[in-house]
Amino acid sequence: MELAYSICFFIFGTLIGSFLNVCIYRIPRNESIVTTNSHCPHCQSFIKPYDNIPILSYLFLGGKCRNCRESISMRYPLVEFITGLVFLINYQQLGLSISLGLNLVLSCVLILITFIDFDTLLIPDRFHVIIGGLAIINLILNPTQLTSSLIGAIIISVPFLIIAMTTGGMGGGDIKLMFVAGLYLGWQATLVSFFIASISGGLYALYLILFKKQGRKAEMPFGPFLCIGILIASLYSTQLITWYLSL
Ligand SMILES: [Zn+2]
Numbered sequence: 001m002e003l004a005y006s007i008c009f010f011i012f013g014t015l016i017g018s019f020l021n022v023c024i025y026r027i028p029r030n031e032s033i034v035t036t037n038s039h040c041p042h043c044q045s046f047i048k049p050y051d052n053i054p055i056l057s058y059l060f061l062g063g064k065c066r067n068c069r070e071s072i073s074m075r076y077p078l079v080e081f082i083t084g085l086v087f088l089i090n091y092q093q094l095g096l097s098i099s100l101g102l103n104l105v106l107s108c109v110l111i112l113i114t115f116i117d118f119d120t121l122l123i124p125d126r127f128h129v130i131i132g133g134l135a136i137i138n139l140i141l142n143p144t145q146l147t148s149s150l151i152g153a154i155i156i157s158v159p160f161l162i163i164a165m166t167t168g169g170m171g172g173g174d175i176k177l178m179f180v181a182g183l184y185l186g187w188q189a190t191l192v193s194f195f196i197a198s199i200s201g202g203l204y205a206l207y208l209i210l211f212k213k214q215g216r217k218a219e220m221p222f223g224p225f226l227c228i229g230i231l232i233a234s235l236y237s238t239q240l241i242t243w244y245l246s247l
Contacts, residue, residue, distance in 0.1 A: 006091060006092065011084065016083055017082065018054045020083055023112055025041075027112070028124075040068060042065060055084075079111065087107070090103050094235075099138075102138055106131060106231075110228075110231050112127060113127050113224070121221050151182075153183040156194045177230075189237035192232075193232070193237075194229060196228060198225075200228055200229070204220070
């Protein structure tokens with residue numbers, strides 16, 4: 001039964017991932033995410049429902065549009081797979097609970113921010129509003145976490161704000177993200193998320209420099225790494241803190 005649920009959550013996640021792909025493409029272009037059907041970005045032909053099955057359609061069509069045979073970005077099945085995997089992990093960590101519902105919404109928003117920030121270096125404000133809303137629902141359900149949440153909201157965002165004001169080296173979207181995510185996570189998990197973001201972001205920057213992908217001065221988005229940190233901290237912060245203290 002456990003396995004059946006896990007498989008269902010993975011498949012459900014890939015379907016949601018398919019919708020996230022639409023959002024990642026359309027939100028930065030200010031296009032509606034609900035009205036028109038999906039179409040090929042090359043030839044504009046509408047994608048038939050049977051060619052829109054997450055992951056499988058991409059494999060079946062060999063990564064090409066059925067109409068114009070232009071290559072379809074690997075990113076589409078990748079986002080679907082990641083979302084499926086994240087839904088599965090959320091279910092296994094949190095079980096069937098209200099926390100699971102909140103964390104699934106959070107996960108979707110974090111996946112959207114990750115890819116949109118990579119593309120545009122911007123985090124649309126609506127995402128901060130959604131995470132802030134999740135944090136408030138969480139606080140209504142768990143009012144004893146209020147102090148931890150309030151500390152979480154400022155523990156990283158205020159240092160970020162100071163860095164932004166003194167050096168200009170931090171984006172406003174990242175500051176707001178760590179404010180609302182901190183409110184959701186509480187202070188311990190917020191610190192965990194920041195450490196994971198710093199390590200993963202640092203490794204990525206090193207990779208860019210070593211392989212000369214980008215000049216040292218080129219702007220690198222930090223939001224995607226904050227999102228990875230927030231997602232991992234929302235699921236594993238207790239285990240990670242226990243592990244760290246045992247070292
Ligand atoms: Zn096409």
